[in-house]
Amino acid sequence: MSALRIALVGAGGVAQRHARVLAGFDDVELVAVADVDPARAAEVAGAVGAAALGSVDEVLERARPDAVYVCVPPFAHGAIEGAVLAAGLPMFVEKPLAADLPTAERLAAAVADAGVITATGYHWRHLDTLAHLREQVGEGSASPAVAAAGHWVGKVAPVGWWAQRSGSGGQVVEQATHVVDALRVLMGEVVSVQALAARAGVAGPADDDGVIDDAVVALLRFASGAVATLEVSCVADRLVRAGVSVSAAGAAWVLEEDRLTRVAGGDAxxxxxxxxxxxAVDRAFVDAVRAGDPSLVAVDVAEALRTHRVACAVVEAAATGRVVALGGADGPGAAVGVGGTVDVVLTRPAGGALAPAAR
Ligand SMILES: NC(=O)c1ccc[n+]([C@@H]2O[C@H](COP(=O)([O-])OP(=O)(O)OC[C@H]3O[C@@H](n4cnc5c(N)ncnc54)[C@H](O)[C@@H]3O)[C@@H](O)[C@H]2O)c1
Structure with a gap:
């Protein structure tokens, strides 16, 4: 079988990683790298022998790829995916699906209509350590998780869009979404969220509403009855910790991207x-597209949306000070009677086409 022709849209930090990984696969040919910044496109394309282009439209017309990676910042999702879907191509979309919820809901609806294979950048799902922990404490295990604490304690990311609410959606949506996703893997669906946010003037002027919060803490209730906290902040000068501590009857664990530590129950x-x-996240997408088998992908757009809804519920809860209910895996946000009074029910926006691809 001939090589799978892949194009990247967006040539920043994460695209450079995907380009490096994909260039190492014998059965992949990188045919184009597009960016609104021509110098970036040229640099990444040049490193892998691909064509440097300026837009998704150019990619589709001139490079004729078999699949597209969308590696743009959260604010730039929507039109690009619309163009890829209109061409009927499989696509890999970097997390988060968008800076907000309505764009992500429209994107997922358009993917469902198009019926193409998708994957997303929730690469923690490929950690065998996460799978192992799920066997120990997941739903249906002998000792399911009762409580967890998710953390992403770090610094302001050095890209201009990151500290802008409209650019990234905030640190929970953009970054701690990996941790929210891991919590869903371990504890099932989130049914209600409460949150508080703090401003310290580190991400940007504390009185500028366009700037993201410096810290967010949240309380999550799961359908199983389990509970979790989330602590997210960007006021340090480096990444301090990112991961999840989980406790179940007789045992406790700490999961980070590079290790899983048993801290109670059995030997350390x-x-x-x-x-x-x-x-693995790139290999799975390539294998899925080549085999025409979506089941090889760990987190497609539909599954990524479920995690994104929880992250957006945290943002909503912090902004309003209210309890936000979610409807479980695919519910439209029906209120569920679990502890506390539900003030806000997140509902899906009316469907609608993605914006046209002109950009
Ligand atoms: N899965 C992971 O571990 C991981 C790691 C890093 C970043 N990310 C995600 O990847 C996304 C991008 O992050 P980054 O660090 O690469 O950002 P970045 O700012 O380094 O790069 C983004 C690039 O997209 C380009 N761009 C913006 N709008 C565009 C458009 N309409 N068409 C073409 N190009 C456009 C920008 O010019 C820039 O070069 C973010 O959503 C981030 O959360 C994921």
Whole structure:
């Protein structure tokens, strides 16, 4: 079978990683890299022998790829995916699906209509350590998780869009979404969210509503009855910790991207992932497209949307000070009677086409 022709749209940090990984696959040919910044496109394309282009439209017309990676910042999703879907091509969309919820809902609806294979950048799902922990504490295990604490304690990311609410959606949506996703894997669906946010003037002027919060803490209730906290902040000068502590009857664990540590129950144990999840996530997408088998993908757009809804519920809860209810995996946001009074029910926006691809 001939090589799978892949194009990247967006040539920033994460695109460079995907380009490097994909260039290492024998059955992939990188045919184009597009960016609104021609110098970036040229740099990344030049490194892998691909054509440097300026837009998704150019990619589709001139490079004729078999599949497209969308590696743009959260604010730039929508029109690009619309163009790829109109061409009927499979696509890999970097997380988060969007800076907001309505764009992501429209994107997922358009993907469902198009019926193409999709994958997303939730690479933690490829960690064998996460799978192992799920066996220990997941739903249906002998000792399911009762409580967890998710953390993403770090610094302001050095890209201009990151500290803008409209650019990234905030740190929970953009970054801690990996941790929210891991919590869903371990504890099932979130049914209600409460949150508080703090401003310290680190991400930007504390009185500028366009700037993201410096810290957000949240309380999550799961359909199982389990509970979790989330602590997210960007006021340090480096990444301090990102991961999840989980406790179940008789045992406790800490999961980070590079290790899983048993801290109670049995002998102390540290497991290091046997797979490089940042490679596995690309391999799975390529395999799925080549085989025409969507089941090979860990987190497609529909599944990524479920995590994005939880992250957006945290944002909503922090902004309003209210309890926000979610409707479980695919519910439209029906209120569920679990602890506390539900003030806000997130509802799906009316469907609608993605914006046209002109950009
Ligand atoms: N899965 C992961 O581990 C991981 C790691 C890093 C970043 N990301 C995600 O990847 C996305 C991009 O992050 P980044 O660090 O690469 O950002 P970046 O700012 O380094 O790069 C984004 C690039 O997209 C380009 N761009 C913007 N709008 C465009 C458009 N309409 N068409 C073409 N190009 C456009 C920009 O010019 C820029 O070069 C973010 O959503 C981020 O959360 C994921």
């Amino acid at each position: 144990e540290v497991r290091v992932p046997a797979v490089d999840a940042r490679v």
